[in-house]
Amino acid sequence: MNGKKVKRGSIFHSKHNMIKLSKWESKKGVEFLKKAGIKQDQIILDFGCNVGNYTIPAAIIVKEKGIVFAIDEDDHTFGAIDNKAKLLELNNIKTIKTNGELNFDFADIFFDFIMLYDVLHYLNFQQRKILYKENYRILRTDGILSIHPKHMIGNFPLMELRNVTLQQLIIEVENSGFKFKEKIFGELNHDNHLEEGYVINFSKTVNC
Amino acid sequence: MNSEAYKNQVELNRIGKDNFFKTNFQSPIPSEERTKFTKLNYFDPDLKYRFELELEESDHKEKIKIEDTGGNLRDFLKWGKFTFEINKQEYVLFAYKSTKEETRLFVPFKDATSGKETYGAGRYIDLEEERDKIENKWILDLNFATNPWCAYSHNYVCPLIPFENILQVEIKAGEKSYK
Ligand SMILES: C[S@@+](CC[C@H](N)C(=O)[O-])C[C@H]1O[C@@H](n2cnc3c(N)ncnc32)[C@H](O)[C@@H]1O
Numbered sequence: 001m002n003g004k005k006v007k008r009g010s011i012f013h014s015k016h017n018m019i020k021l022s023k024w025e026s027k028k029g030v031e032f033l034k035k036a037g038i039k040q041d042q043i044i045l046d047f048g049c050n051v052g053n054y055t056i057p058a059a060i061i062v063k064e065k066g067i068v069f070a071i072d073e074d075d076h077t078f079g080a081i082d083n084k085a086k087l088l089e090l091n092n093i094k095t096i097k098t099n100g101e102l103n104f105d106f107a108d109i110f111f112d113f114i115m116l117y118d119v120l121h122y123l124n125f126q127q128r129k130i131l132y133k134e135n136y137r138i139l140r141t142d143g144i145l146s147i148h149p150k151h152m153i154g155n156f157p158l159m160e161l162r163n164v165t166l167q168q169l170i171i172e173v174e175n176s177g178f179k180f181k182e183k184i185f186g187e188l189n190h191d192n193h194l195e196e197g198y199v200i201n202f203s204k205t206v207n208c
Numbered sequence: 209m210n211s212e213a214y215k216n217q218v219e220l221n222r223i224g225k226d227n228f229f230k231t232n233f234q235s236p237i238p239s240e241e242r243t244k245f246t247k248l249n250y251f252d253p254d255l256k257y258r259f260e261l262e263l264e265e266s267d268h269k270e271k272i273k274i275e276d277t278g279g280n281l282r283d284f285l286k287w288g289k290f291t292f293e294i295n296k297q298e299y300v301l302f303a304y305k306s307t308k309e310e311t312r313l314f315v316p317f318k319d320a321t322s323g324k325e326t327y328g329a330g331r332y333i334d335l336e337e338e339r340d341k342i343e344n345k346w347i348l349d350l351n352f353a354t355n356p357w358c359a360y361s362h363n364y365v366c367p368l369i370p371f372e373n374i375l376q377v378e379i380k381a382g383e384k385s386y387k
Contacts, residue, residue: 012228014334016306016314017236017357018365020278050234079306083280083365118233191233192363193240 015076019051021084024189029057032186036199037144042112044068045138047131048119049095052081053189058115059090067092069111073100102130106138114139117148117199118190121159125172128160132176136204145178145202150190170200178202211255218253218351236357236364248355249384251325256294257350257381260342263288263303263313274304274316277329277358278365282306287313290348294377301348302372303335311337315348316356318369319379327359327385330369353382360386 033054038044038061046055049070059068070081075097085093102123114135120128135145149169152161161169170180181201188197226247229235237245265288273281284304291300303313318330331353340347356366 011336011339012225012232012354013234013236013357014314014332014354015312016282016316016332016334016367018276020363020365022363191239193238 013076015079018080018083019077019192021056021087022053022189022192024187024194025053025056025084026060026088028187028194029054029189030060032184032188033057033061035186036146036184037201038062038113041065043110045106045111045114046070047114047116048072048122049077049081050074051077051192052084052093053192054115054117055081055093056084056088056090058113059085059093060088062092064092067094069094069096069106071096071098071104073098102127103134104138108137109140109143110138112140112143114143114145115148116145118150120147120149120169121151121161124160128172129176132173132178136177139204141204141206143204144181145173145204146199147173147202148188148190148197148199150197166200173202177205179205209255209258214255214258215253221352222248222250236360238361238363248386251351251380251382251384253351254381257379259290259292259348259350260345261290261292261348262344263290263346269305269308272304272370274367274370276365276367277356280365282367284314284367290315290346292348294379297377299375299377300372301375302370304370313346314367315373316367316369317353317373317375317379319375319377321378321380325380325384327355327383329356329358329366330373331382332356350379350381353379355383355386 038058040063042062044058046068049055049072055068055070070093078095081095151159152164181203183198183200185198187194229237230245266286269285269287272284272286274284275281284306287303287305289300289302301315301317303315313335315333316330322328322330333353335346357364358366
């Protein structure tokens with residue numbers, strides 16, 4: 001993996017504190033991700049996985065022939081993912097610690113489904129463009145790019161998406177060769193608490 | 209070290225930590241409590257609890273299991289021990305790593321304030337080589353002792369304190385009970 005190096009970890013948490021497996025992860029999260037388009041046997045990328053709130057339900061759906069690659073630049077949470085996976089006897093999660101780079105060592109058209117859940121607000125416009133382009137490269141032709149957009153106008157804390165509306169976000173993703181497909185509503189996990197929300201799904205347009 | 213400068217340094221760290229707990233998405237404070245949350249409780253910074261120590265590294269890094277509050281047994285390596293004095297009495301704390309490759313030392317402990325002014329299940333210190341080691345000495349500063357996150361929310365599981373790290377002395381430094 002190559003590219004930028006940004007350190008964002010915090011000095012205030014000990015990696016030995018592990019978040020518990022929540023009921024949402026093994027039940028409602030599974031239902032939601034099925035509705036969002038994840039299917040058995042698929043190859044999934046969870047970019048910015050943190051404690052694995054979406055990694056776990058995705059791994060439950062894809063079962064043992066599928067795999068979830070869970071990437072984060074902050075690996076203090078990987079123990080929690082391992083622990084939850086052990087409890088559920090899941091052997092199909094591969095955690096990868098990066099240095100924040102946006103280009104990956106994955107082959108072209110490798111993934112069936114890419115999750116960018118509650119993570120885009122960490123990246124400025126140029127970085128987001130690099131990430132979309134890279135996602136386009138590694139996503140299968142019939143794959144889905146799924147985004148949980150948070151921390152846009154009016155949603156504290158405001159970071160790199162503070163001035164971006166949903167419509168603008170859709171346009172910037174579409175400008176990288178994707179086509180907006182649908183909005184999927186449901187009970188979502190945001191920062192370990194549950195709220196009604198939605199993700200937006202994109203498919204690849206051909207010839208881009 | 210000048211005690212006023214030291215106090216400021218500790219207090220600055222505490223302001224940063226309170227801010228993290230109030231606003232960061234990784235905060236262990238349940239979201240419904242965060243609007244009310246202002247700050248954590250601490251003993252006043254006291255240089256008497258700050259030590260610069262050599263770690264007496266174990267020749268053979270014994271593999272041990274530490275139970276956590278969820279009943280799981282977690283693997284640790286007993287990496288070495290720190291010996292220090294409080295009120296002219298010698299005490300020992302063991303430091304652990306979860307893997308050989310790890311650069312952090314984990315120093316969980318209980319003391320005579322546990323269950324009274326401080327959290328009953330003990331407190332933790334994480335030492336980071338880059339930040340807490342000067343040449344061959346580690347800075348073991350008990351003013352930075354923190355509560356396990358189980359102290360704030362039922363959503364966490366945290367390692368319990370190994371018997372060998374229970375100190376028979378009051379450590380009136382670091383974080384106090386949350387509520
Ligand atoms: C708010 S959390 C979202 C976690 C998870 N996707 C969810 O929705 O519950 C964002 C995570 O993205 C990670 N992150 C931010 N920028 C990143 C980057 N450039 N590369 C890898 N991880 C990144 C952060 O470390 C953090 O763990």
